[in-house]
Amino acid sequence: MALIKTILVPLKRVVDANVRVRVKPDGSGMALEGVKMSINPFDEIALEEALRIRERGEAEEIVVASIGGQVCTQQLRGGLAMGADRAILVETGQDLEPLTVARTLLALVQREESQLVIMGKQAIDGDNNQTGQMLAALWGRPQATFASHLRFKGSAATAMREVDAGLEVIEVDLPAVVTTDLRLNEPRYTKLPDILKAKKKPLETVTLSDLDVEPETQFRVLGIEPPAQRPRGVRVSSVEELVQALREKELI
Amino acid sequence: MARVLIVAEHDGRTLNASTAKCVSCARTFETSAIDIAVLAGDGAAVAAQAAALAGVTGVIQVDHPANESALAAVAAPQISELAGGYTHVFGPSTTFGKDLMPRVAALLGVGQLSDIMSAEGAWRFRRPFYAGNAILTVEAPQDRPVVATVRTASYQAAEPMGDAPISERAVDAELPSHTRFVEIRSDSGGGRPDLQTASRVVSGGRGVGSKENFAIIYRLADALGAAVGASRAAVDSGFVGNDMQVGQTGKIIAPQLYIAVGISGAIQHLTGIKDAGVIVAINTDAEAPLFEVADIGLVADLFTAVPELTEALGS
Incomplete structure (x- = not known):
């Protein structure tokens, strides 16, 4: 029997990384109408890692989960096409704060009896970088955040973490939460037959109340504005002029 | 209060x-x-x-x-x-x-x-x-x-x-043993200033081309007493270690002087430098997005411009 029965991989639906999003002119939010949506890139890396673990025979099953509206089934189907076995949509129309997301994921972990959660270190919309750590805390289990390498031995995982000082290696006992950094792997492309096959894979819909999760909003949004723009600079045409410009600014 | x-x-x-x-x-x-x-x-x-x-x-x-x-x-x-x-x-x-x-x-x-x-x-x-x-x-x-x-x-x-x-204060909390530190590996620095606190930073990008070519970045940094950084592309290509990455998922820095060499300027990189005092961009591609935020831009071949700049600073 494989070391890990079920790996849970949460997939967040976010604005595609190549889209340059802007604040709406009235400051009421981001201009997201008609914008391309994708799986959060860090979550895609998480799913790729889970697939590789299963391909090595170290896990039996991969469940992908998303929290949001019915539109999130697009990303879940994308995850199934990549190779996940089944999907769960936690359907809600509310925008949830990371703590509520972590509570929801904990409920899924317990429901699915998962021994490993692999997820992105941050979503590229909220840029919070919180949910994995919160889930690990609520679960009372280890966290290996910002992982760029992951291997299993016995009932423990060894993770290499990308930290400010370099690369840190830690060992964590399973069950555990791993959050992914960009260099963990390069996600595979899905092929057309896989997309067709994914349509037949199980996709279950549950609600927050099915999971006994009460959403909680703590932070009140008072405004959203575009960042301050840097004034337009100058072009110089030679190194000599560059040195002169730096001297004028008393930088050298 | x-x-x-x-x-x-x-x-x-x-x-x-x-x-x-x-x-x-x-x-x-x-x-x-x-x-x-x-x-x-x-x-x-x-x-x-x-x-x-x-x-x-x-x-x-x-x-x-x-x-x-x-x-x-x-x-x-x-x-x-x-x-x-x-x-x-x-x-x-x-x-x-x-x-x-x-x-x-x-x-x-x-x-x-x-x-x-x-x-x-x-x-x-x-x-x-x-x-x-x-x-x-x-x-x-x-x-x-x-x-x-x-x-x-x-x-x-x-x-x-x-x-x-x-x-x-003594520890009263129960401490878990399920997480264990093994080691930390650091491959950069070389006696140079710390990237996160340095007042001057020189960064190289994909345009630098190779790990060996990064030597010209180090030489310019040393002439300025600057720390060395890199774009994600340069780290992904294996030119330098991850601890040198500047940007949304790397380090967010605010030096007085930031010199970007051969960095096109993806939004994820700009996120990491927008608080810098003066941004200098050196790139062969005049259309590189970094020029939009740079205070001083020089369109030039970095392999001639950077050594020339290093020499000018040394004299």
């Missing part, structure tokens, strides 16, 4: 400048206490440095063998225990703080704010999201502690001119 507890980041010997920046953030609103918690194997030296920061009212030194290496799973229960009596618990928005503070918040049963760039009073904060394409103003409730990370590029370090009392 607000009482702020700041979690010290350190390597066992030296207090990281990120801690002094958290102090500066706390000093922008009214407080009755700004205390620093130092968790270490033997924290005496770090506690003394923390006690010297201007504005600090006290240092809590928690020595324990389990605190020899900074592990979030081990530190979080201790910090959440110390948090009683404080209205705010701050950590730096470095990999240390990002790893730890959400875990602290969840143990306290509260949400967390990431990357505070300014405070408008003790319960109102501004933070960037969408890779810095938007700034959010949020209000935190006053009936529970504000757990937050402070965006270090937004603050100057508090000066070492104070003399706060240091108290020692």
